[in-house]
Amino acid sequence: MSATASAPAIVASGITKMYRRMAPGFQLRTLKSALLEGSLVRGLSPEEAIVALSDVSFEVAKGEAFGLIGSNGSGKSTLLKLVAGMLRPDSGTVAVDGRVAALIELGAGFPPEISGRENVYINGAVLGLSRREVDQRLDSIVDFSGLEDFIDEPVKTYSSGMYVRLGFAVAIHTAPDVLLVDEVLAVGDEAFAHRCLRKIEELLASGRTLLLVSHSLSLMEGICDRLLWLDRGKAQMVGEPRRVADAYREAVAEEEGRRHREEKEREEGTAGENSRAGAIESTAVDSSDGSRRWGSRQAEITAVRLLVAGEERYHLKSGEPATLELTVEARERLDDFVFGVALSTPRGDEVWGTNTDLEGWRPERLEGSARVRVEIPALQLAAGEYVVDVAVHSREGAPYDYRKGALSLSVTAPSAAIGVYRPPHQWRFDGGVRWVK
């Protein structure tokens, strides 16, 4: 899966793409009006253009799995379509080395009234296969899709999952040099998703290239060698999947927090303390180890420690008693506050999280400095690395101080295990079971 040093498979440099507004007053053009204006192709004036991508550049090496993440409308699909050659950039260039197969949307390229089998031929032809080549692969395609019983039915009777399975089966069997996949893995069932992933790994291993769009960050982190985070058409960050995905997650959380605060402000009017609280810009601090921090800092978490038997530690044995200790400094007197802690894997899967509000503590007052401890009699985690997030925020969720990745810890255990939970357990055997001593 590692990138090779040969020429890149995809080179995008400085691409900008604009769409014409389709709102009333912009869209309708008749031949008559075009003839009156004297030009068939009209340039976009600024007020009728929507910028979908703005000066985005990236390179994807051969054999690399490259992922695009970002919220809806951030330009991911547009970018994919540009790479596929379906759209042309308004400025900048996209160069792709090799044959491209694209799965852009559900049921891409399936005329609805005709059978799955005929559609395989049409799709194969679109992707550049001759009839004979499709013949050779037909069995394998049908087999992969798992649609043996439905292949002669018209595709309009297919479920969305079946569409995707057939589309993916055809695309993957054309052995493309570059495979573009937009969010389709999320649609198939578990078994099919696994088959797809295996096939994708095979493709990557044979030096082919993958460009993937998905909202499933954990999937992206699992498959991709690098991620590109797009935000409103701009490349925000590119690099190692975990770092980029975390940064994106935090930006989303921050955005949510900001929205919360704004809503609250609107509700409470502009008077008094609260407006001042809103006026303090929340700042996200990006540090080198991938941790992030944001919030209004009306209260601040100045230190986070993991204590085992009163001693600060960064690693512990599974099942050991542990205490998480936060030192809090309140800049002003607060009557609305919640302390929260959360454990997650470095890949972002949440393990456990809780806060004082969830557990029924009703805030009365926070002022000056304070110490908050969560005592865990036995931290029964499976062996591995974990990340601790801590926060103090209002009951509405507006962050005072949110520290993601405030602490990393590594857990060791007598044996490896699957998952994150390692309850105390014991094997017992009766009857005809014998073990080598």
Add this chain to the structure above:
Amino acid sequence: MLARLLHFRGLLLTLTARELKARYRGSLLGFLWSLVNPLLLLAVYTLVFDVVFKNRAGGAQPYAVFLLSGLFPWIWFSGALLDGTVSLSANAGLLRKAVFPAEVLPVVSTLASLVHYLLALPVLLVALAVARFGLHHPVGGWSILLLPAAILVQLPFTAGLALALAALNVHFKDVRDLLANLLTLAFFLTPILYPLETVARVRPLALLVAANPVTPFVRLYQELLFFGRVPGPGLWLQAAGLALVAWAIGSWIFERLSQTLVEAV
């Protein structure tokens, strides 16, 4: 353009077959409809113009056979343009969601319409045979062997126009309405209902008919099929020239507009 179409020839054929199948699917007579339609036309025109009216269209006897020899290629032409014009907008889903070679679609319309023409030909051929051997009219002849050449010349002419119209229709929704009206007009300015000679005396009309780019094509068919004559090189060159120009302009317009096709469709 041509290279890309050749590259996708498998797709062209598959889609053309699909188009034809879709048209006849679920119909009682299936492909027989392609025969029934022209047969009906032949019967009606024979009745009206050769029996009821005893037409005055000069040497063109029997009139119904003359009419059909020009009408069938016209139906191919106009059908291809009408279908081809909407071929892109009708397949918007395909174009927006998949990497689909859009230029294939108008050409598929042209080919499907051509197949209809070929399926209707037997009716005309039988009618010609009856007129020649049964009724002893001096129609038809060995010149019919050159029919494929006429079809080959008309193909790029029709496909070129279909390409241009399809791309234009994506950007300007009134192209189809415009086309439908233009075709109605052009039909009467093409010597299909009347032999070219009959308008020669009406000066302005003769000029319009001569300027009509479809005229040479229809005349090719009439000469080859009905009059049984091999047309001179002048007519062939005229048709071939028009075909070349239509193809060149058509693919140029298509390529020019295809840059914004996917987002506009």
